[in-house]
Amino acid sequence: MEIALVGNPNTGKTSLFNNLTGSYEYVGNWSGVTVEKKVGILKNNSAQLIDLPGVYTLNPLSKDEGVVTHFFLHEPFDILLNILDASQLRRNLHLTIQLQEYGTPMVIGLNMVDVAQMRGIRVDRKKLSDYLGSTVVPVVARTGKGCEYLAQVVTNEALPHKNNKLVDYGEGIENSITELATYLKGKTTLPVRWLALQLIEGNPYVKTYLHQHIEEERVKEFLTSIEKSLQEQGVTVAPDQYIYTKRNETIEKIISAVTENNSKSKVPLSEKIDLVVTNKFLGIPIFLVLMFFMFMLTFDWLGFPLADGLDSLISGPITGGIASVLSFLGVSEFIRSLVLEGIVAGVGGVLVFVPQIFILFFFISLLEDSGYMARVALVMDRLMEMVGMNGKAFIPMMIGFGCNVPGIMAARTIETPKERLLTTLLTPLMSCSARLPVYALFVGMFFVQYKAFIVLSLYVIGIIIALILARVFSKTILKGETSLFVIELPPYRFPQLKSLWRSTWDKGKGFVRKAGTFIFAGSVLIWLLSYTGPGGMEVKMDESFLSMIGGGLSPIFEPLGFGTWQAGASLLTGFLAKEAIISTMNIIYFVPDEATLQGLLAQFYTPLAAYSFMAFILLYIPCLATVATIYKETQSKKWTAFSMGYAFVIAYILALVIYQGGQLIGLS
Numbered sequence: 246m247e248i249a250l251v252g253n254p255n256t257g258k259t260s261l262f263n264n265l266t267g268s269y270e271y272v273g274n275w276s277g278v279t280v281e282k283k284v285g286i287l288k289n290n291s292a293q294l295i296d297l298p299g300v301y302t303l304n305p306l307s308k309d310e311g312v313v314t315h316f317f318l319h320e321p322f323d324i325l326l327n328i329l330d331a332s333q334l335r336r337n338l339h340l341t342i343q344l345q346e347y348g349t350p351m352v353i354g355l356n357m358v359d360v361a362q363m364r365g366i367r368v369d370r371k372k373l374s375d376y377l378g379s380t381v382v383p384v385v386a387r388t389g390k391g392c393e394y395l396a397q398v399v400t401n402e403a404l405p406h407k408n409n410k411l412v413d414y415g416e417g418i419e420n421s422i423t424e425l426a427t428y429l430k431g432k433t434t435l436p437v438r439w440l441a442l443q444l445i446e447g448n449p450y451v452k453t454y455l456h457q458h459i460e461e462e463r464v465k466e467f468l469t470s471i472e473k474s475l476q477e478q479g480v481t482v483a484p485d486q487y488i489y490t491k492r493n494e495t496i497e498k499i500i501s502a503v504t505e506n507n508s509k510s511k512v513p514l515s516e517k518i519d520l521v522v523t524n525k526f527l528g529i530p531i532f533l534v535l536m537f538f539m540f541m542l543t544f545d546w547l548g549f550p551l552a553d554g555l556d557s558l559i560s561g562p563i564t565g566g567i568a569s570v571l572s573f574l575g576v577s578e579f580i581r582s583l584v585l586e587g588i589v590a591g592v593g594g595v596l597v598f599v600p601q602i603f604i605l606f607f608f609i610s611l612l613e614d615s616g617y618m619a620r621v622a623l624v625m626d627r628l629m630e631m632v633g634m635n636g637k638a639f640i641p642m643m644i645g646f647g648c649n650v651p652g653i654m655a656a657r658t659i660e661t662p663k664e665r666l667l668t669t670l671l672t673p674l675m676s677c678s679a680r681l682p683v684y685a686l687f688v689g690m691f692f693v694q695y696k697a698f699i700v701l702s703l704y705v706i707g708i709i710i711a712l713i714l715a716r717v718f719s720k721t722i723l724k725g726e727t728s729l730f731v732i733e734l735p736p737y738r739f740p741q742l743k744s745l746w747r748s749t750w751d752k753g754k755g756f757v758r759k760a761g762t763f764i765f766a767g768s769v770l771i772w773l774l775s776y777t778g779p780g781g782m783e784v785k786m787d788e789s790f791l792s793m794i795g796g797g798l799s800p801i802f803e804p805l806g807f808g809t810w811q812a813g814a815s816l817l818t819g820f821l822a823k824e825a826i827i828s829t830m831n832i833i834y835f836v837p838d839e840a841t842l843q844g845l846l847a848q849f850y851t852p853l854a855a856y857s858f859m860a861f862i863l864l865y866i867p868c869l870a871t872v873a874t875i876y877k878e879t880q881s882k883k884w885t886a887f888s889m890g891y892a893f894v895i896a897y898i899l900a901l902v903i904y905q906g907g908q909l910i911g912l913s
């Protein structure tokens with residue numbers, strides 16, 4: 246049995262999905278968190294649950310909304326589980342009516358009853374159930390209250406195929422629909438009334454679907470007959486508007502019958518906070534201060550001591566322990582060196598940064614779950630509009646701070662193809678967490694006093710370059726209108742510690758896993774390349790294959806301040822994954838403990854060259870996983886190649902300006 250989970254954005258569908266299936270899908274307090282279909286199995290194995298992106302209507306505007314409409318047209322399922330936000334019933338019911346018209350047996354999960362109660366809204370579950378002809382089960386998806394019972398109702402009860410005429414659109418429309426039904430007879434298994442109403446609303450997916458099943462003439466005839474019959478009735482508005490009005494009338498009737506509103510406070514707390522946070526002048530400074538605070542926490546107050554401790558642990562007792570085990574086993578010098586100077590140095594060098602990565606992810610999860618994300622979009626909207634995008638595109642970019650891959654996926658929520666492509670191309674300029682170890686290493690060495698400030702400057706450079714390029718691209722290669730900026734500001738929520746931790750862990754475990762697989766394999770390879778050379782095995786590092794490869798690249802980087810073969814080799818591996826830069830450096834500059842690695846770096850970099858190097862790493866080329874995602878989302882080799890090419894050029898120019906310009910004004 247297949248159950249489809251459908252509802253407005255940000256109503257708690259994925260929270261419920263996670264609860265019922267034991268999954269850990271992405272949850273956040275803004276609209277458009279889920280952008281693709283996710284399938285899970287109910288805990289009691291009785292059915293499959295399908296989580297879908299949130300939609301306000303089945304008539305899609307953006308790509309993630311299209312996922313839902315496509316699903317309704319092409320992927321048959323057995324039961325609809327419609328999630329309603331009890332505190333936003335009026336708006337949610339528009340979708341419910343459309344789902345009802347689809348005719349599949351439906352159960353209503355009335356979520357956020359805790360929020361509704363707090364605001365003094367009471368919903369009469371029994372009456373609502375009578376109106377809709379579906380069982381209504383109140384739940385709190387976040388805590389799991391009522392969820393088990395909801396699962397029982399969905400899977401156990403014999404659900405009625407109910408009357409799907411909740412709204413009466415009048416005889417004219419109903420007659421035309423009956424006529425359309427005769428043409429579609431035997432040609433589709435989908436409910437004709439639903440198809441017809443969606444067509445009147447202008448749903449492009451349904452139109453295409455109908456064109457595939459009957460002659461286009463018939464579709465046109467139907468639409469003309471609707472228009473004519475409405476005119477005859479003296480209706481002056483367009484048919485889609487008429488449908489909307491009719492639905493609204495029904496909704497008002499239901500709302501006044503089933504809800505009771507005893508709210509006392511006129512202005513909710515969220516709105517009071519927003520007066521400050523989204524203020525025209527204060528908005529951006531507040532955002533920057535928050536980021537600065539995040540970096541202070543990650544690099545100074547908390548992260549640095551933790552990483553330092555972990556580092557001593559890895560380079561001291563752990564390496565020592567492994568060394569003694571190897572001696573005890575009597576392994577060859579080759580194996581010993583591979584393990585200690587390759588794997589332990591490479592993987593350990595990356596794992597040292599786990600505490601800092603987790604702190605960063607914790608902070609990002611906090612922003613996501615509190616509701617601040619949508620506010621940043623609003624605050625950034627003015628800047629974004631100046632460059633041909635709108636504020637909504639900043640959400641994928643913010644997500645990109647964690648990892649560029651989900652950031653690019655989130656670009657699906659952007660309505661126009663032009664802006665979606667722009668966002669996809671520019672999100673890799675956002676500094677992801679994998680670049681953080683590089684910053685940590687270098688600011689720890691060269692900018693001890695200003696760690697957080699230097700890192701913040703890199704993040705801001707990423708944002709500024711993205712804005713400038715957005716402007717350039719939208720004036721040259723990607724012309725088109727900027728779409729209207731519409732965003733829902735969800736109420737602020739106090740994040741629960743449990744879900745915060747879960748979401749932090751979910752993001753962070755990818756980093757740990759990558760260290761154990763990708764970085765592990767990479768370290769072995771890099772070590773082998775550094776251990777062997779044209780002269781055979783055990784060559785001096787400067788005569789190894791790795792130094793030849795890196796040396797081939799180094800002249801290109803000479804003008805940027807880091808023309809060493811070591812830098813060339815690390816940048817090359819950095820394309821596979823940005824953390825690999827750190828593991829490569831740990832292997833190349835192998836020294837038994839980190840303190841001296843930093844000392845060694847001082848021989849190769851000046852502070853100015855270090856900054857130029859960090860800026861270059863920030864921008865130079867998206868990592869392999871990101872490139873693959875860009876290809877998957879754009880389905881275009883041309884744009885994928887472009888995303889790599891332009892990034893390299895920009896990185897080069899910027900690093901050049903920083904290094905040469907810095908020298909000109911006397912920095913070193």
Ligand SMILES: Nc1nc2c(ncn2[C@@H]2O[C@H](COP(=O)(O)OP(=O)(O)OP(=O)(O)O)[C@@H](O)[C@H]2O)c(=O)[nH]1
Pocket residue numbers: 252253254255256257258259260261271272273274275276277278279280297298299300356357358359360384385386387388614738744
């Ligand atoms: N107070 C309260 N918050 C909830 C409840 N259910 C979910 N939330 C919160 O609401 C926010 C949205 O939850 P999601 O599960 O991501 O919502 P969604 O419907 O999947 O959202 P989209 O994927 O964007 O359509 C999160 O911050 C949840 O913690 C609830 O019953 N009560």
Ligand SMILES: [Mg+2]
Pocket residue numbers: 258259260271272278279297298299
């Ligand atoms: Mg979701």
